[in-house]
Amino acid sequence: MAETSYTIEPIGVIRSELTNLANAPLQGDEGNYEAWLELTPQAAPGLLGLRIGDDLLVLTWLHLAERDTLQVHPRGNPDNPLMGVFNTRSQDRPNPIGLHRVSVLQIDGQRLKVAPIEAVDGTPIVDIKSVLTEISER
Amino acid sequence: MAETSYTIEPIGVIRSELTNLANAPLQGDEGNYEAWLELTPQAAPGLLGLRIGDDLLVLTWLHLAERDTLQVHPRGNPDNPLMGVFNTRSQDRPNPIGLHRVSVLQIDGQRLKVAPIEAVDGTPIVDIKSVLTEISER
Numbered sequence: 570m571a572e573t574s575y576t577i578e579p580i581g582v583i584r585s586e587l588t589n590l591a592n593a594p595l596q597g598d599e600g601n602y603e604a605w606l607e608l609t610p611q612a613a614p615g616l617l618g619l620r621i622g623d624d625l626l627v628l629t630w631l632h633l634a635e636r637d638t639l640q641v642h643p644r645g646n647p648d649n650p651l652m653g654v655f656n657t658r659s660q661d662r663p664n665p666i667g668l669h670r671v672s673v674l675q676i677d678g679q680r681l682k683v684a685p686i687e688a689v690d691g692t693p694i695v696d697i698k699s700v701l702t703e704i705s706e707r
Numbered sequence: 708m709a710e711t712s713y714t715i716e717p718i719g720v721i722r723s724e725l726t727n728l729a730n731a732p733l734q735g736d737e738g739n740y741e742a743w744l745e746l747t748p749q750a751a752p753g754l755l756g757l758r759i760g761d762d763l764l765v766l767t768w769l770h771l772a773e774r775d776t777l778q779v780h781p782r783g784n785p786d787n788p789l790m791g792v793f794n795t796r797s798q799d800r801p802n803p804i805g806l807h808r809v810s811v812l813q814i815d816g817q818r819l820k821v822a823p824i825e826a827v828d829g830t831p832i833v834d835i836k837s838v839l840t841e842i843s844e845r
Contacts (some may be wrong), residue, residue, distance in 0.1 A: 575768050575831070577713040577802050581792075600803045612801060615777040617791035625793075628804055630713050639753040641812060653755035655718075655763075664715050664833045666766055666804065688772035693713070697793035 577630060579693035580612035581679075587689045590633055603674065603684040606694055613679035615697070621676060624700040627669040627686065630693040634665035666695060715768060718750035719817075725827045728771055741812065744832055751817035753769035753835070759814060762838040765807040765824065768831040772803035785802040804833060 585604035606627065608616065619625075638661035643649040654662040667688055675682035723742035744765065746754065757763075776799035792800040805826055807830040813820035 573717070573831070574769070575715040575717070577715060579711070579713070580801050610755075612777070612793075615791040615793040615800070617778055617789065618794045619791065625796070626806070628802075628806075632713070639750070640742050651755065651758065653753040655753040656756045656761070658836055658838050658839060662753070662834060663768075666834050667807075668764070668766075668836065693711070696800060696804050698796055698806065699794050701796060704718055 577693075577695055579609075579630065579695060580615070580697070581606055581608035581622040583607075583629065583686070583688045583690060583692040583694060583696040585686070585688060585690045585692075587687065589689060599657040601685040601686055602683060604686045604688065604690075606683055606697070608679040608681075608694070610679065613705055616676075616679065616681070618705065619673060619676060619681070621671045621673050625673060626698040627667075627671055627684065627694065628698070629667035629669065629688050630695050631660045631665035631667045631688070632691075632693060633689070634661075634697055635661040636663055636665060638662065667692070670700065715831075715833055717747075717768065717823035717833060719744055719746035719832040719836070721745075721767065721824070721826045721828060721832060722818075723823065723826060723828045723830075723832040725823070727827060739823045740825055741820060742824045742826065743829075744819040744821055744835070745800055745830070746817040746819075748817065752790070754814075754819070756828075757814065757819070759811050761807055761811045761812060763821065764836040764838055765814050765821065765832065766834040766836070767807065767826050769798045769803035769805045769826070770829075770831060771798075771800040771827070773801060774801055776800065799807065805830070808838065810823060
């Protein structure tokens with residue numbers, strides 16, 4: 570099982586004032602940072618129908634994460650018992666996909682301004698999904 | 708931007724009675740299917756601390772999806788206006804990552820029985836994250 574690997578071709582990139590991990594909050598609502606999602610020209614048709622105020626799930630590739638980490642002390646606090654990364658929201662994990670729930674603040678062609686999002690400038694965007702009521706949380 | 712691609716190495720595979728897309732519901736709670744998450748031996752240490760009853764987000768690679776689709780009629784209904792895939796939950800999209808919120812029903816070594824999950828048998832597992840209260844939805 571799991572013999573096959575798959576290739577992610579980013580659909581865009583995060584443009585943010587956050588330029589390094591030391592300044593980045595651990596979760597998106599701990600600072601309420603805004604950022605631009607800059608889509609590639611190829612991916613831009615996938616934005617059709619989006620409107621200001623829409624809620625989205627943004628999936629990113631946390632390119633600065635450590636992929637060989639399987640256990641951590643949650644939130645980097647050694648007082649927290651060691652946990653498997655799949656039981657945490659640590660960014661360090663074998664496939665470091667970030668998950669961010671945001672609202673659309675502004676739309677400018679193939680760019681969306683969104684908040685809150687804690688990803689650093691240059692973080693690749695993997696996917697964007699609508700947030701549906703009720704059913705979306707499944 | 709987005710010149711670089713990234714490689715997903717699956718951490719495991721879905722084992723389910725659902726064997727083809729024709730039988731699969733569009734969302735996880737439209738059928739309440741159970742499935743086993745079978746982790747690879749390499750990834751299994753990442754499960755440390757998980758317990759029955761925990762809520763998890765399971766990220767899958769929807770290997771049967773069409774990656775060149777950018778616009779769809781939501782839920783395959785031509786009466787729904789054409790939408791960019793990033794404004795939908797369509798499985799067809801450039802990087803077809805599935806997002807499933809599940810509860811842990813049973814733990815057997817490196818296998819977890821979970822529900823509800825609509826992914827078909829053989830779907831690769833990309834990541835597993837804990838669901839935190841409040842903050843988790845960000």
